[in-house]
Amino acid sequence: MKPSRLLPPLFALLKFVSGYVLASRAYELHRDEYLYLDYGQQLAWGYLELPPLTALQSWLTLALGGSWFWVKFWPGLWGSLTVLLLGRLVLKLGGKGWAVALASIGYMVAAYARLNFLFQPNSFEVLAFTAGSYALVRHFQTGRPRYLYALGVVLGLSLLNKYTTFFYGAAVLAGLLLTPQRRLLASRHLWGAAGLVLLLWLPNLLWQVAHGVPFRHHMALLHDTQLVHVSVADFWQDQLLMCLPVVWVWVPGLLALLFYGPFRPYRAVGWLYVAGLLLLTVLHGKSYYSLGYYPVLLSFGALWLEQWLEKRRRRNVLRPALLALPVLIMLPLLPFLFTLYPPAAMRMLGPQYRGLGVLRWEDGVDHVLPQDFADMLGWQELADKVWQAYQALPAATRAHTLIKCDNYGQAGAINYYNRHRRMPRAHSFNGSYLFWFPVRPVQPFHYLLLVEDDQPSGVAAHSRSLRQVGEVLNPFARERGTAIFVVAAPDSVLMSRIYREHRVALSRWEGAAP
Incomplete structure (x- = not known):
């Protein structure tokens, strides 16, 4: 076995362990986590906020004792599996160990560090969107129908996790329509995959219908109380901030998908990102709704940079320097990515970061602590x-x-x-x-x-x-x-x-x- 094949599981393990090591126990669980844990006491095919997949995780968590470790186990697991997929994608595309390391480190130092700490549906959403893009790339690469069916299973499970999957599905369709891969729309395997999506989601769909489609009221309430505060400028500023340590990786990844000749077979994945982000912009989606679209760009960006470095004279110097760069950029943001510091220390640090928007809550006002941190106290x-x-x-x-x-x-x-x-x-x-x-x-x-x-x-x-x-x-x-x-x-x-x-x-x- 090549040493590079061991890197994806090793980085996945590092991701899982770091979620526990870098967490201060000065904080409790998050407001939303308490609601989702109560799902486990009231199993159903749907809830006013979410489909039922989170409830299954809650039931298992409570069955295992409901301790802090098990609450945090699920987001840590989904984040680790995402890292594993990113590394495997690099290898499947012909990349080597350096690109695997860059994509994996890039994921771990971006906003996913905080996302994969909270027991919310967002971590599984990022995994599902990444797995969906992985399945698309592998189908474009091999032509094997099984990857289309894998896409169907992933999207079906994702719909049982969070309804934002509809946006991702629309973005997939747009990516296909804008590229020669539109021929897939005539494939019986793609429609078979679509049937799998519907079959998996059907129990929750029936639940929605039986309860008067509460999803409509949820979206209206969300728009009136939270999304109304999301401006286009703030949304796109957050896109840069959330993945700031690796903006120099995912931006080349996107550009390479759209314009780089060797990546032409996978161009639909680039347009998938563009369509997904434009859709969220128009609908005033929350900034973090987009996080599922970035990981695959990290893989392509790392792969392109690896190929670019092959032609550089100082590649032996540049490779370790570029691997260290995301970590160095992340260090000043460390207090807001991980719950390392207790509240009193965070209050002292806060004024230095006020201009970045990390202290702005859903009400559009800056506060002493980030909203997520304040929601983990009392x-x-x-x-x-x-x-x-x-x-x-x-x-x-x-x-x-x-x-x-x-x-x-x-x-x-x-x-x-x-x-x-x-x-x-x-x-x-x-x-x-x-x-x-x-x-x-x-x-x-x-x-x-x-x-x-x-x-x-x-x-x-x-x-x-x-x-x-x-x-x-x-x-x-x-x-x-x-x-x-x-x-x-x-x-x-x-x-x-x-x-x-x-x-x-x-x-x-x-x-x-x-």
Whole structure:
């Protein structure tokens, strides 16, 4: 076996291990991770935010104990497999060890370092898009139909992971139409692959139809609350920043795919990137939606640079220097790629990076910490204080308690950290928790534990008492100031209002009239 064949699995292993080694335990799980972990307790063919693939990972995570290691295992695994594919693609295209190393290092020092740390569907999305492009290249290279069917399986699984796969699928179609590979549109194997996509996605499609296509409301809500803040200038600035340490690799990779003669058979992959990015620009997609389009460019860019270096006199000097360059460029950005430094240290570093936009949140405003970092703080504190408030209730009536939160992060964190304690599950009217809200019991609730940002209105007049018993005090947490209220003996008027609000909120997602 050639030594270069060992490099892809070695870099994949390095990628996996680094995700654990470079993570500060000063941070907890991310807001979204708590929601996705709760999917594992409510298995279904769909959720308001996502298709079901994340839920399967959550179920396995909880079955294995639900520890921090297993939560982070999945994004680390998907990132490692992406690195493996990049290295193998270089070798399949005739590249050598240097190009494998450059493509692999380039991936590990770009935005994927942070992406592959969070238990979200994005890591699998990047893997799926990379695998899809890999399958296309291999089909163009060999003509074997099995790669088209592999593409179909990949896109089918990707649709069970995240609906942004539709954008990638449209970009694939555009790439084919803009190149001689358009002849594939007449291939029965391509349509067979399309049938595989539909077959794999069908259970989730049926779930969407059965629930009034909540995807429509999700997209409208996303547009009104988040995507409206995404400007074209910010989107393209972020494209440079996200892969800044290797911009000199992926840009030549793109240009080589579009204009370099030896890469002409794979030109559709270059147009795939162009079409995908233009589509995201027009639709005001979030910047990171594009991350699945870059890895394959790293492979082609590294391969082109390797061939270019073959003709240079100082190639023995340039090769190690160029391998070190991505790492050297990455070092100043290290605090924002990995959770290396605790919040207090990050606050001191923040002003130096304000102009890069790394401190800008979804509201379009700069804050002390990056939004992802602030979303990884305060959750254990909240869960413990809710547990203490629950334990302080009279034992005889404690079980008849409804825990209601403002958002899914609060509900998910309370459920996660209290998963081994005997207490009711926390609920919310936010996201998929709308589906999991308990049926109104015959025996009235004796207590409500409300987790809210502000003093709850219209509650005191319909209960025996209302008092605040706790608050998130972590100064760096996005949830700072979130308070815990105990409502004693809520009357039927208050409970009827709560359940009516639940029906109205759910109807918006399911497309029914309130």
